Amino acid sequence: MRVCIGTHNKAKIQAVLNGFKEESEIEFTEWDVSSGVSNQPFSDEETLAGAINRARAALITGNGDIGIGLEGGVQLINKEMFLCNWGALALKSGEVLVAGGARIPLPKEVQRELAAGRELGPIMDEYANKKNVRHKEGAIGIFTNQRVNRASMFQHVMELLIGQYECKKKEV
Numbered sequence: 275m276r277v278c279i280g281t282h283n284k285a286k287i288q289a290v291l292n293g294f295k296e297e298s299e300i301e302f303t304e305w306d307v308s309s310g311v312s313n314q315p316f317s318d319e320e321t322l323a324g325a326i327n328r329a330r331a332a333l334i335t336g337n338g339d340i341g342i343g344l345e346g347g348v349q350l351i352n353k354e355m356f357l358c359n360w361g362a363l364a365l366k367s368g369e370v371l372v373a374g375g376a377r378i379p380l381p382k383e384v385q386r387e388l389a390a391g392r393e394l395g396p397i398m399d400e401y402a403n404k405k406n407v408r409h410k411e412g413a414i415g416i417f418t419n420q421r422v423n424r425a426s427m428f429q430h431v432m433e434l435l436i437g438q439y440e441c442k443k444k445e446v
Contacts, residue, residue: 275300278336280307280328280343284409285424290342292425293432303338307331309345314393318374321347322360326370329362339366340439344428346412348388349377355385357413361431363439371442373434376427378417 275297279290282304294300308331309315309324324345333341341364349358359375380388387397395408402416412424 275340276336276338277302277340277342278332278338279304280332280341282306283344285412286344286428288425289344289428289432292429293436303336305332305335307335307343309343311345314388315345315347316350316388317347318349318358318360321345321349321358322362322372322374325360325362326364326372329364329370333364333366340364342432342435344431346394346408346424348380348394355380355388357417359427359431361428361435363435365439369442371435371438373431373438375431375434376414376422378414380413380417384413 277294277300279287279302281287287304291302307328310327311320311324315321315324325343328343328345329341332343343362346359349356356377356379358377361373363371384397384401388394394413398407398413398416399405407416411420412427414427415423
């Protein structure tokens, strides 16, 4: 089976590999595909659309059996910004399975920077005084004291996607 991952982000790739760790005979490929949404998605709808677009594009570009798209974003709820994350698993049949993950509120100073039009990745590099936070622990890791990092957050989404996929395979 060929699983095509729609990103080169290290944390997201690790989440996919961890999600499929029980499977054997899988070839993984990574593809730099467009999410088709803003660099900083600002709603569940936009973040989910980005995940679906990445999954479909990876599947086609990599000529795979499964395409995976994972997308992080921000959701405004009651005037407060929360991290959000979505994943999609695209099949050759055209069917797309989706799942969403954890949510935590962002600190007010981060929310102000986002509201000013900046992207979360660079904001987090400055906030944490680190480089490439988005490829490592992510904002979730910084704001949960490393109890949950970006790879484990997306791994939960992957478990939800793979579980749905396995359930579908049983139905056939």
